[in-house]
Amino acid sequence: MIAAIDIGGTKIAGGLVDADGTLHHRVERPTRRQAAGAGEVFATVAEVVADLAADPRWTRVERVGVGSAGPVDIGKGTVSPVNIAAWRDFPLVAEVRALPQVAGAPVALGGDAVAMTAAEHWRGAARGFANALCLVVSTGVGAGLVLDGRVYAGPTGNAGHLGHITVDLDGEPCPCGSRGCLERMASGTAIAGWAVAQGWRPPADGATAAAVADSARAGDAVALAAFDRAARALAAGIAATATLVELDVAVLGGGVLRAGELLLEPLRRHLRSYATLPFTRHLAVRAAELGTDAGLIGAAALALH
Ligand SMILES: [Zn+2]
Numbered sequence: 001m002i003a004a005i006d007i008g009g010t011k012i013a014g015g016l017v018d019a020d021g022t023l024h025h026r027v028e029r030p031t032r033r034q035a036a037g038a039g040e041v042f043a044t045v046a047e048v049v050a051d052l053a054a055d056p057r058w059t060r061v062e063r064v065g066v067g068s069a070g071p072v073d074i075g076k077g078t079v080s081p082v083n084i085a086a087w088r089d090f091p092l093v094a095e096v097r098a099l100p101q102v103a104g105a106p107v108a109l110g111g112d113a114v115a116m117t118a119a120e121h122w123r124g125a126a127r128g129f130a131n132a133l134c135l136v137v138s139t140g141v142g143a144g145l146v147l148d149g150r151v152y153a154g155p156t157g158n159a160g161h162l163g164h165i166t167v168d169l170d171g172e173p174c175p176c177g178s179r180g181c182l183e184r185m186a187s188g189t190a191i192a193g194w195a196v197a198q199g200w201r202p203p204a205d206g207a208t209a210a211a212v213a214d215s216a217r218a219g220d221a222v223a224l225a226a227f228d229r230a231a232r233a234l235a236a237g238i239a240a241t242a243t244l245v246e247l248d249v250a251v252l253g254g255g256v257l258r259a260g261e262l263l264l265e266p267l268r269r270h271l272r273s274y275a276t277l278p279f280t281r282h283l284a285v286r287a288a289e290l291g292t293d294a295g296l297i298g299a300a301a302l303a304l305h
Helices: 038-053 056-060 092-097 112-123 188-197 209-217 221-245 255-259 261-274 291-304
Strands: 002-007 011-017 023-030 063-068 107-111 132-137 141-147 150-152 249-253 284-287
Touching: 002 038, 002 112, 002 291, 011 038, 011 291, 023 038, 023 291, 038 092, 063 092, 063 112, 063 291, 092 107, 107 112, 107 291, 112 132, 112 141, 112 150, 112 249, 112 291, 132 221, 132 255, 141 221, 188 209, 188 221, 188 255, 209 221, 209 255, 209 261, 221 249, 221 261, 249 261, 255 261, 261 284
Parallel strands: 002 063, 063 107, 132 249, 249 284
Antiparallel strands: 002 011, 011 023, 132 141, 141 150
16 A cells, blocks of 8 residues: 655645555645745645544555655655745655654655656556656646656656747746746646637636636637647647657646647647657547546555556
């Protein structure tokens, strides 16, 4: 049994995952984003571990896997999540190992997109593929790589971070310091922002990618163009990756994928014009299968493999 922890800006989840990748027990608490100190944020992690340890199966736990919002540094065991201001170079691995219930057991750390990649490769849409790119398209765009059958995280754990490769040379400045980043064109935030800038009128409850998707389904030309533009940017990024490392499959998950074929249909179409070399043309595009459990199953995969 593996204890899995999934740390995001909104919630901190925990689960017990067996060696087959089945999630047996799940707990969740809100992240104290407004907390004054790093220790206060970590107190929620400690509570989640205590919740898990109350389960009788905890006695079979031999290792712990942690997936966290990034950036992470798996070499140092630290995290600096953009959405959790109190944690900068926070020594998450050492703190989790020091919890009385964990008692020094091995703790593996990964970024959330790499964890999702590990989960989809183990139990989801990338299963059986030796070379995969898995993307999380939500308020940002994260991604991870499987190469030669193994998750490739890189020295600090951030390899495959496709959201911050440039797909538009003269594009908008990005908070990362670069410009024309894929995330600035394909995230849910970018889809809604571009649609508004082009004259789309959002509903009263806000300009979200889900609302743009509703308008696109109703035939709104700007909303359809917003998804087409995002799909085109994703296609350029995926094609570049396929050309760089030779991919068998691209798997897409995250909240924006609730739009389904509104995004996937133009993505496959644009991929045909960007992934043109013979060794890239067979690339399959699939929707992720594990949904919100991917973070926990992936954290367990990182601990096990
Ligand atoms: Zn960027």
